[in-house]
Amino acid sequence: MTENKQPTYNPGKGAGEPVGVAILGLGTVGSEVLRLMGEHSDAFAHRIGGPLELKGVAVSDLEKPRPGVDRGLLTDDAMSLINRDDVDIVVEVIGGIDYPRRLVLAALNAGKSVVTANKALVAAHADELAEAADAANVDLYFEAAVAAAIPVVGMLRRSLAGDQIQRISGIVNGTTNFILDAMESTGATYEDALAEATRLGYAEADPTADVEGHDAASKAAILASLGFHTRVKFDDVHCEGITKVTAEDIEAARNAGYVLKLLAICERLTDEAGVESVAARVHPTLVPVDHPLASVNESYNAIFVEAEAAGRLMFYGNGAGGAPTASAVLGDIVGAARNKVHGGRAPGENTYANLPIADFGDVTTRYHIDMEVEDRTGVLAELSAIFAAHNISLKTVRQEESGEDARLIVVTHSAREADLAATVEDLKKTSAVKAVDSVIRLI
Template structure:
């Protein structure tokens, strides 16, 4: 065994505590895999006096001076599980420029300003690993970054937020509304006290940016991702999906394509969508995550598992620690960021998608023709139409009907314009719901 590889741990919350425990429990195995023992040089925390139970660590290792810990000469690797943009960005840039490898689970920082971290890593000749930033313990980013480096990835579709997947799965299983399912998720610990980042799609959008950057060798930030949450999904939407042999999932979708000039582009979006029950992602329930990758040579690949939680995330962190420690002992570092393609990100309006539109209309002759005319004016082709008695028309009226239309693929802007015009028709009492459709229905 050579001299220990010494770690500075930034943060000791749920994930950080599990990192400490796994380092203690698996110390012999980790040392054998690396060729040197791992030692904690220090742990930066916000409050020194916090009760951390029976955490197997010397209390003298705790400090509130994160930057001072990072600058110490005896620190080889910095592990960041604090989250947020600042002060984490400043800490990690300092470490990387000083040649100290970084392992981080910070999806928000990577999605907002990953370019700065990658540039700092290149400047300092250090490793930057972040497997834990997307989908917890699921081995996903390294396959995209390394295993599939000899292939061309065309599309990545994923369920990457466990909270929203639990909520939508509960709505599907029980017929509950969004508020009821969210309450259950909160009681079970799947949702935070403030669930905004999850249910409004911010968490999934950050992960989508990271996935797209790796898959398409292009710098994609969270600002490039079209984002919609699940708060507007109703029990009626879920029931309608069921009647069509579908389920609703919050999807992150990153895809290659071409614009009107034939120039290659990428599209990155997060929104709820109907997918057929035959799609591999349809059976992903509870708080699990799954990512479906489509590559030219490898074909279709599926990555599935627990996407959150202290232990799964800590597992991914330690996997990265082993990799960067091995590199350090060998005197090498991993290949730097691959962003050579530099593809432009296509606006959402140009993304090709399909819509499921539920209308409450006046039940009289000529209504269907008038509605179809709106679609024709916007060059949107109708795939299927289903009409039935109104389930929610105006009180006391018997002259309403429900009209459910599923379109063929069209630019999102054309579909949005179609819905906008439908809302203005006298014969349309309300546009009850609009959902995108994915997966070849």
């Protein structure tokens, strides 16, 4: 599907009519959604034009103690709950991909609007879910899938729908930002900073999805799809995590006037022939200390948008946690419920542009390369010739003493990824280079 085709208009249930809600999952986010729905029920009814009525909550373990929860609402049969006639909206806060996909598709096919916080599901199956929502004339909302309470999905779907987005870059994973910020502020190693993040609850027992960049890559796929009206999936995103970042990298960045962040970067590219494409990538990135993203610390998130007419915009806030995520979920519930009462639909997927996904080797950026080299006359000229052979020009070169050898830190002008990779391979083969310690991109 390359264009969002809206089915027949839905007239709605009518003002004052109740909207039935089913919640799938009662973990950290689901529990907060349930609590806030109860505490603010009167306000929600006014905002929607009719009351929200909780019809049931699907959980995997009925025996688990759940203080304050009406056990009569609980079921371990999610599919039966979804198919109840009195359920209008299904809220999926389970996580994972395969099982939630079956449930969400079943809900959409049954004519229920869906609200999900599941970025992995949306990044992997947005096309299938959007087509099911269109076919059933219902809503698919996923504001909470990217940066929790930061309203970036709504901003791209509605507020900037009349503009042309050129670039989206941001810190979209709180765990990795906390770790890198701790390394920057305390001089801790990656291992020590990860241990502290785990102790404080910022990192999961298995932090792989965060520290390897997978979580951020899912969000990058969603942002690129929305921003460039092109279907971008998780597998289209180049992904590198922070596990190889060292205290020495952090110190070198500081000395050069940068802060090291894990960024998701989504770009509209135009080649020499004027042909456009889309690139999405996640990797450790050097950010100048005077850039707005450099000051985003601890577990906070921020998304920086560059648009043709609006210019540069930044959206900042708490991008993780039960309460912020629940805030975004509830905002979507209110939107979906309002449509159920008054009629109409929210903006759906629109991939009219259908731009090709750029080959990562054709992406251009600047690089910070840290090397150990022989301390002798002629080395700099020899290495400069290798960069020149691959059409890479040097912006700055700094040499420091390092025992019997020397440390050479090079910052390049913009160059193609493929050319940089070939340059690094040639540097490693050169006898003058003892080691290439790090290659880090610049924003």
